[in-house]
Amino acid sequence: MYNPLSKKAQSALEYMMTYGWAILIIVIVAVILYSMGIFNPSSSVTATSSGFSPFVASSAICNSLALKIAFIVGGLPNGATTATLNSLTLSSPTGFSSSSFPITIPLNGTVTSGSTFTVVSPLAKVNCYSSGVSSGAHFAVNGNLSYTVYTPAGKVTLFSTGTIAGINSPSQSLVANFTNSSNIQVPGTSSTATIMEWRSCVTP
Known part of the structure; x- marks a missing residue:
């Protein structure tokens, strides 16, 4: 059957x-x-910064307090020996918990070829590792660095673009409450700069 x-x-x-x-x-x-x-979409974001010639974004830290970026100054254009930093504009973020984009960070410092400087975002304006953004996740943001060089022909304002990227860090303490402080650190100069301390916090 x-x-x-x-x-x-x-x-x-x-x-x-x-x-x-x-x-x-x-x-x-x-x-x-x-x-x-x-x-995970954030895993496709590179952790390596790029662009910004003649500057190099050597490292970046982002946590629940702020974004901190370290730059190295390369050979300046048009035979210039020094450059005055004007501002850094951040846009098109990935992996950030704050929404204050685009944001322009005013800078005020003079750098030379081979020197280094550090840019710190205003507190609570640009941050990671909060509102669901976990430690170890990648972040990236486009940057436009405005600077002025002094050449034999006169003063020229230029723009350098690139991508700032890295991995979110656990919450750290940031001390930056000094009078007339700016958003830039230029080691070895007499210009006013933000004084900071980044301290790792251990959760019991």
Whole structure:
């Protein structure tokens, strides 16, 4: 006697025997990729800064307090020996918990080729590691650095663009409450600069 249910069961069994291992392998690979964060949009963001020639964004730290970026000054254009930093505008953020974008950070300092300087965002304006942004997640933001150089032909204001990127850090304490402080640190100069201390906090 013909039994259609038996025929369907046999077809299903043959299908599982033929394709079961392939389906199992696909599931295992998907689980591994998910655990590695492949499907997390923030994991596709590079942790390496780029652009900003003749400057180099050597490192960046972002936490629940602020964004801090360290720059190295390369060879300045048009034969200039010094440059005056005007401002840094940040836009198109990824991985930030704050929404104050675009934002322009005023700068006030003079740098020379081979020197370094650090830009710090205003407190609570640009930050990470809060409102669901976890430690270790990647962040990135476009930057436009305005600076002025003095050449034999006169003063020229230029713009340098690039991407600032890194990995969110746990909450740290930032001390920057000094009178007439600016948003820039220029080591080895007499110009007024923000005095800061970044301190790691250990959760019990």
